[in-house]
Amino acid sequence: MFSDTEYDLIVVGAGHAGCEAAAAAANLGSKVLLVTMNMNTIAQMSCNPAMGGVAKGQIVREIDALGGQSGLITDRTMIQFRMLNRSKGPAMWSPRAQSDRMRFAEEWRLTLEQIPNVDFWQEGVTGLLIENDACVGVRTALGIEFRSKTVVLTNGTFLNGLIHIGEKNFGGGRAAEKNSHGITEQLVELGFEAGRMKTGTPPRVDGRSLDYSKMEVQDGDANPSRFSYLDTPALTRQRPCYITYTNEQVHEILKEGFEKSPMFQGRIKGLGPRYCPSVEDKINRFADKDRHQIFVEPEGWNTVECYINGFSSSLPEDVQYRALREIAGFENAKMFRPGYAIEYDFFPPTQLTNTLETKPVRNLWLAGQINGTTGYEEAACQGLMAGINAHQRAHDKPAFTLKRDEAYIGVLIDDLINKGTEEPYRMFTSRAEHRILLRQDNADLRLTPMAHALGLASDERLARVRQKEADTAAVLTVLEKFGIEPAIINGFLAERGSAEIHEKTRALNLLRRPNIELNDLAAALPELAEKLAAFSIEAQEQAIIQTKYETYLQKEQQQAQRMRELEDFHIQGRLNYGAMPALSHEAREKLLKIQPETLGQASRISGVSPADVSVLMVYLGR
Known part of the structure; x- marks a missing residue:
């Protein structure tokens, strides 16, 4: 009965990565089987009952902008919300919410159950079905075989998990839950490199x-x-x-x-x-x-x-x-x-492509802590991207990836596949060189049009983005046209310690001053406040940021464009970097192992210097 069932995608594990993978692929139209060892712990918050935080909050907003579920579920179940780093620039503003742990997991399960294309199976997976170097399904502990076009592994801390309390240790993937055996051993036999990581939780x-x-x-x-x-x-x-x-x-x-x-x-x-x-x-x-x-x-x-x-x-x-x-x-x-503390198996992510598909085995994706990351948010965004790309493969559609200047998600995946990680990888704003572009307030502007083209973001989402863009432009027009006489505003400027004006000035020019905020200016100018009242707070915020950070944003965009020129130069096929003596020894070793797809990717590999990139450009006839 079971062996005759064919799926587009099987997701192994129902943590944050697995849930996002299953939801994304199913919402795109794939027939999905979500396999978990315990239906009662779907989307369990194994550690702290919170979502977001510095850089992590940006990721949750990006997941939402792409049509994922984590932001929606957090909003429905949160018990406290804070925007961190408000005293700093907008690139550092980071939303964080305390969640109701039980309600969060319940809401995720109910959300998945309401997606018609998602089936569930409660059991451990002990092996993968491999044919012609491609994954074609999974085998469970009962010996049942489920076949599929693609498989996503999101095993979290369960692969050979070992829990430590003082001198005592015992097998487990989480408190009161058993660990999982078989998958690591099989992947190692197939040529994968495996390692061990550790995380912990408080009383x-x-x-x-x-x-x-x-x-x-x-x-x-x-x-x-x-x-x-x-x-x-x-x-x-x-x-x-x-x-x-x-x-x-x-x-x-x-x-x-x-x-x-x-x-x-x-x-x-x-x-x-x-x-x-x-x-x-x-x-x-x-x-x-x-x-x-x-x-x-x-x-x-x-x-x-x-x-x-x-x-x-x-x-x-x-x-x-x-x-x-x-x-x-x-x-x-x-x-x-x-x-x-818990120790568990992971697979160094340099063994993955930029879609999170494994290099040794086709049609197999890894997402979440199995890739060496830590955190619900990091796991969820990997699951989302793996689910999207598994769906795309199952339906012979092009891969979907994000660049470093497009999303924190792009930074995370690029870091993992090019630099790897020897300790649990956690996202920080400092990891993103284009963080002024990658703010939490504009994730919808950056990503929703892409997701809508994929079919994952709804028409409603796209309409909201277009309205936000139009309203932002309208606010900027109001500020550009609104003239202010010196006699009316100089008292206000003196109170703010800002230089007085001597001729009529546009509101937009005053807002470029670091100590002048739109709320205060509107409070001092009732006529301006009346004109702005027609527009949303979000549109006004966008207009302020674009005004105050205009020069910085332009510089970031120029730098990103220069990097894209390297990204557009593709490296065809597998190159024998070992036969390029002009490359440094470390560069030859790393390039042989990772086999970058573009010059841009090669330039970001740890150990590959700018001189090495120049050698590659000459070799490739750039």
Whole structure:
């Protein structure tokens, strides 16, 4: 019965990557089978109950602009919203939301169940069906074979996962869930390189046992925004988070457990995330610090469970418990479960093409933590891109990729396939050289027209983008035509510490000044405010950014165009870089391994210098 069932795409794993992959391919028209070991943990937030953050928030907005689901589901289930880095330039503004963990997973499952093209199967996958160097399906633990045109693996931390708590360790892909065997071993036999990585999670505690009066309150924004560009429900009430700190007594107790630490005693071989270290790693690496920040994050609207952000640990459970109770506000804390570290298999992503398809095996895509990344957002965007491209392949359509100047998603994939990663890869704004172009406020302008051409973004989304573009242009016209007399505005300028004007000036010219904001100018000029009232806040914001950052935006676009010239120069076939003595030894080694498709890609490979690129240009007759 099962072996006769043929799918366009099989997705293995129903975490953030798997859910986005399945939804994207199915919404594009593919017949999809989503295979998961546990239907009750679809889209589980395994770590903190939050989406977004610095650079990650930009990714969620890009997923939404492309027609993905993560932004919509976050908006429907969030309990707090904050726009981070508002004091900095707009390239740094980053949306972040606390989510209701149970509602988030429920909403994802219900969303998938409402897509007619998605079928489900609850069981572990132990192997892939390979024919003529191409993946044609999967084999489950029961021996059932499901066949398909394409397969996407999104196994997260489950491949040979090993959980560590102090001197204890046991197999598992997540707390209370078994790990997965067979896929790693088969892929290694097929010629893949595999490695081990490590991540961790903090203890969960009973919020009823905490004394919040001893902590700092962290409220959401007074006027909370949203992730999606569609009209998702406004957040009318929010739950606060809280901030407290470790202290020297906490550190001393934690140090007592170092001799039983799996990380310090060498029992953990995988590399952990540099930018999200365990609490024992923090007090070891930053011995000069007498305290570290702890964020107390509620897990939902109604549950009492709290996530202790900043206290990730794999120390013995009794050490964790005693140390927790020395933190201000935690004196009577009750622990639901201790923190733990988990080691798991991953596959260095230099083995992938820019669509996330594997090079050794055709019609097989990898997405998420299996590629060495960390974070829900990084996983979700990879799943989206893998799902789109698996669909495209299944229906003989061209691949869909994003360049570094088009999206953070493009930066992430380009970094992975060209530079690889030896530690869990996390997105930062600093990784994007064109981040002034890649803001959270313009993801729809950048990406929705592309997604609409694919068939993934709806007509409604495209209409909204066109309206936003038209309104932005109209706002700029209003500001360009609105003249201001010196007598009317000089008092306002003096209050702002800005130079007075001596002749009639356009509003647009005043807005180019760094200390003049449109809201303040409109408040001082009721006639201008009346003209602007016809346009959305988003259109006004676009007009302000385009005005204030006009020169910077032009420079970024020029730099991006220069890089595109290298991207447009394609390298045909596999080249024998080893036979090019003018290349450096490291460049020959890396180029042979990665086999870049363009000069632009070659230029971004770690170890390939500008001189090496010049040699390639000469060799290729540029």
